[in-house]
Amino acid sequence: MRTSQFHLVTRKETPQDAEIISHQLMIRAGMIRKLGAGLYTWSPLGYRVLRKVEQIIREEMNASGALEMLMPAVQPKELWQETGRIEDFGGQLLAMTDRAEREYFFGPTHEEVITEFVRDEVTSYKQLPINFYQIQTKFRDEIRPRFGVMRSREFIMKDAYSFHLSAESLEETYRLMETTYTTILARMGLHFRCVLADSGAIGGSGSQEFHVLADSGEDAIMYSDSGEYAANIEKCEAVSLIADRAVPTAELSEVATPGKKTIEDVAEFLKIDQKQMVKTLLVAGIDGPVALVVRGDHHLSEVKAAHLPEVATPLCFLEEQEVRKLVGCDVGSIGVKDLNCPIIVDLTVANMSDFVCGANKEGHHLTGVNWQRDAEFTQQVDIREAQEGDPSPDGKGTLKQARGIEVGHIFQLGDKYSKAMNAVVLNDKGQAQALQMGCYGMGVSRLVAAAIEQNHDDNGIIWPAALAPFQVALLPMNYQKSVQVKKTTDELYQKLTDIGVDVILDDRKVRPGFMLSDFELLGIPHQVIIGDRSLDEGHVEYRHRKKMDKQKIEHAKIADFLQQQLSL
RNA sequence: CGGGGUAUAGCGCAGCCUGGUAGCGCAACUGCUUUGGGAGCAGUGGGUCGGGAGUUCGAAUCUCUCUACCCCGACCA
Numbered sequence: 001m002r003t004s005q006f007h008l009v010t011r012k013e014t015p016q017d018a019e020i021i022s023h024q025l026m027i028r029a030g031m032i033r034k035l036g037a038g039l040y041t042w043s044p045l046g047y048r049v050l051r052k053v054e055q056i057i058r059e060e061m062n063a064s065g066a067l068e069m070l071m072p073a074v075q076p077k078e079l080w081q082e083t084g085r086i087e088d089f090g091g092q093l094l095a096m097t098d099r100a101e102r103e104y105f106f107g108p109t110h111e112e113v114i115t116e117f118v119r120d121e122v123t124s125y126k127q128l129p130i131n132f133y134q135i136q137t138k139f140r141d142e143i144r145p146r147f148g149v150m151r152s153r154e155f156i157m158k159d160a161y162s163f164h165l166s167a168e169s170l171e172e173t174y175r176l177m178e179t180t181y182t183t184i185l186a187r188m189g190l191h192f193r194c195v196l197a198d199s200g201a202i203g204g205s206g207s208q209e210f211h212v213l214a215d216s217g218e219d220a221i222m223y224s225d226s227g228e229y230a231a232n233i234e235k236c237e238a239v240s241l242i243a244d245r246a247v248p249t250a251e252l253s254e255v256a257t258p259g260k261k262t263i264e265d266v267a268e269f270l271k272i273d274q275k276q277m278v279k280t281l282l283v284a285g286i287d288g289p290v291a292l293v294v295r296g297d298h299h300l301s302e303v304k305a306a307h308l309p310e311v312a313t314p315l316c317f318l319e320e321q322e323v324r325k326l327v328g329c330d331v332g333s334i335g336v337k338d339l340n341c342p343i344i345v346d347l348t349v350a351n352m353s354d355f356v357c358g359a360n361k362e363g364h365h366l367t368g369v370n371w372q373r374d375a376e377f378t379q380q381v382d383i384r385e386a387q388e389g390d391p392s393p394d395g396k397g398t399l400k401q402a403r404g405i406e407v408g409h410i411f412q413l414g415d416k417y418s419k420a421m422n423a424v425v426l427n428d429k430g431q432a433q434a435l436q437m438g439c440y441g442m443g444v445s446r447l448v449a450a451a452i453e454q455n456h457d458d459n460g461i462i463w464p465a466a467l468a469p470f471q472v473a474l475l476p477m478n479y480q481k482s483v484q485v486k487k488t489t490d491e492l493y494q495k496l497t498d499i500g501v502d503v504i505l506d507d508r509k510v511r512p513g514f515m516l517s518d519f520e521l522l523g524i525p526h527q528v529i530i531g532d533r534s535l536d537e538g539h540v541e542y543r544h545r546k547k548m549d550k551q552k553i554e555h556a557k558i559a560d561f562l563q564q565q566l567s568l
Numbered sequence: 569c570g571g572g573g574u575a576u577a578g579c580g581c582a583g584c585c586u587g588g589u590a591g592c593g594c595a596a597c598u599g600c601u602u603u604g605g606g607a608g609c610a611g612u613g614g615g616u617c618g619g620g621a622g623u624u625c626g627a628a629u630c631u632c633u634c635u636a637c638c639c640c641g642a643c644c645a
Contacts, residue, residue: 011578011579014580015579015580017638019638036636037636092644142644143642143643144640144641157645200644200645218644314643406645408645409645441645477603477604480603511605512604513606514605514606515605515606516606541604
């Protein structure tokens with residue numbers, strides 16, 4: 001490709017509305033342009049990268065035995081009524097109506113569509129297991145789209161759905177997808193981590209997420225510093241930090257803590273460690289309010305809390321007035337003694353003794369509180385967020401925290417959808433049996449942003465070899481005037497093109513500095529600078545976008561040299 | 569959906585307070601010079617000042633209203 005035949009529109013200035021580096025660089029390099037909130041046009045340049053991502057995914061999915069297909073993006077509402085997921089997805093569903101007032105959703109995911117397809121198409125256990133996938137545009141009406149294509153409303157996703165007769169077979173394909181995802185991300189040259197995850201609105205039993213590691217990631221992931229354990233913080237098991245409950249040594253007493261409402265304030269006022277305190281949070285339950293108690297220095301995991309059968313979903317904290325009505329004080333003085341509602345405590349809290357909590361009396365706290373003697377809890381369960389320094393749940397090492405961008409999520413759905421939609425096959429005894437199902441998503445457009453987030457410097461993008469829009473850039477100095485430069489460049493261009501190298505020749509009439517910094521921004525991995533100055537000495541210059549130091553290569557050997565670099 | 573903000577040329581912004589011929593930088597286009605690190609000079613084109621209504625002799629500017637977008641929060645594969 002020659003730049004004169006291509007469409008390159010780069011910008012020197014960072015766009016005002018782009019917050020994170022990948023968004024800024026994608027706009028500056030001219031890969032994407034915004035059409036509306038969470039809606040982006042992919043330019044020919046950006047689309048090249050998107051296609052590379054797609055192609056790697058496609059090749060590896062095919063290699064795993066999955067079958068590519070294509071489903072409609074527009075889905076009849078009735079389909080969603082069958083599984084009752086309209087409420088689960090809520091406002092994220094983009095609804096529309098046709099001329100006959102029939103209602104549709106623009107597909108945010110395709111469990112219903114594939115299950116509908118499979119229940120008619122797959123009737124015998126002999127057709128199993130089978131794994132279908134597609135690469136397609138989805139729409140999720142995010143409350144707040146942001147960060148460019150990182151969290152857009154319309155986006156491209158690879159979604160795969162597998163069907164099985166048994167849970168064992170599902171498990172097998174699930175593991176196969178885990179290794180396939182690992183291969184895909186490794187081929188893209190990304191640093192990533194597979195972690196245990198919460199399955200959210202998709203549902204099912206087990207699920208794992210694949211995170212590309214980057215400080216700008218929206219998710220926190222916890223991992224053991226010396227074991228295999230890794231989990232999204234939402235899912236990360238938080239073990240009890242106190243092995244056995246000590247016998248009470250302190251007397252129960254009430255102290256005045258005027259105006260001290262936060263754990264921090266009270267701990268400072270009483271000159272005690274926050275670890276000696278407990279935090280009592282009142283939330284709406286299925287049947288009246290429920291108290292959730294975590295240690296003073298811990299955070300409630302809202303995801304874990306929302307999963308408790310006693311707690312209403314979505315999680316909803318009681319309003320100031322409701323609290324006052326129930327316990328007769330403000331939020332800052334709630335405690336566990338004589339609290340008139342079920343009390344669910346975190347595992348660590350259950351083993352605490354001589355602790356401090358609110359007195360359920362405005363401006364007062366209780367010290368020397370002990371379970372059994374002074375208060376009772378209803379149940380103990382893991383409801384706090386794990387934090388750095390906690391022992392790893394698998395007993396090996398301690399937990400560390402990192403930020404990640406979720407680019408893939410695999411689920412073992414079991415029979416959730418097949419039961420709801422009556423998707424059955426006949427087994428070898430001729431009996432109808434509900435299908436076991438797995439689903440495997442990968443954010444194609446998000447991966448492009450994630451790759452940049454992880455691979456850039458002050459001058460622009462540094463594409464991993466597998467994702468670069470072009471492998472080689474030929475950068476002639478004074479191409480328009482110098483016969484020698486033009487001839488050398490054209491010959492090299494022809495040679496590389498002939499052997500199938502993805503090469504771009506910058507034949508624009510621009511000054512050298514402009515050209516060089518443009519290609520730094522674009523991040524083309526291999527760059528060859530061709531100018532009279534070096535040609536007169538019989539060589540051209542080569543630089544790799546990552547290392548940036550210029551290497552003199554004998555003119556006659558550059559094609560071979562490049563081939564060698566490309567195969568590394 | 570709650571809170572905060574913005575809307576003027578392709579991009580970044582000034583002008584608004586105090587109403588009176590719509591400007592600057594970058595980008596684009598033409599010409600000349602320059603050609604190994606985002607060039608210089610000269611010139612050109614491009615705007616119903618987000619939409620609507622009102623006040624006024626006169627509105628980018630004041631008032632009302634609608635819309636879009638951005639940020640924070642809750643939500644989230």
